[in-house]
Amino acid sequence: MKDILIKVYLQPKSPKNEVVSPFRDGIKVKVTAPPIEGKANEALIRFLAKEFGISQSCIEIIKGHHSREKTLRISNPNTLTLKRKSIIMKNGSG
Numbered sequence: 001m002k003d004i005l006i007k008v009y010l011q012p013k014s015p016k017n018e019v020v021s022p023f024r025d026g027i028k029v030k031v032t033a034p035p036i037e038g039k040a041n042e043a044l045i046r047f048l049a050k051e052f053g054i055s056q057s058c059i060e061i062i063k064g065h066h067s068r069e070k071t072l073r074i075s076n077p078n079t080l081t082l083k084r085k086s087i088i089m090k091n092g093s094g
Contacts, residue, residue, distance in 0.1 A: 004074040011068065012040035017047045041065065048072070 007026025014030035021028050033043035041061055049056040054074070064070035 002077075004077045005062075006072045006074065008044065008070045008072055009068055010040060010044055010070055012043075017043065019051065038065075041070075044070075 007024070009023045009026060009028045011020075011028065011030045012033055012035040014032055017029075017031050019027055019029050029044060029047070031040055031043040031047055033039040045056050045059045045061070049059055052074070054076070058075050060073045060075070062071050062073050
């Protein structure tokens with residue numbers, strides 16, 4: 001199966017980690033970490049890996065390392081559960 005690309009709008013320093021809603025052509029994700037020294041990016045990868053039930057090494061930021069708008073690549077997407085994969089698909093990516 002091909003890799004999945006997801007567009008994410010990241011909102012750091014939020015009260016909790018959560019996938020909020022569809023946003024433009026991707027999803028909006030809030031994380032508690034501040035946008036300092038890559039901490040928000042690390043928190044994003046950790047949170048999404050847990051949400052999707054995959055290893056953190058399967059998620060890579062390929063665009064937007066220093067921006068709120070990011071493009072992520074999920075490799076080996078066949079490890080995603082159908083329910084979690086549907087979150088990605090219904091939010092317009094993949």
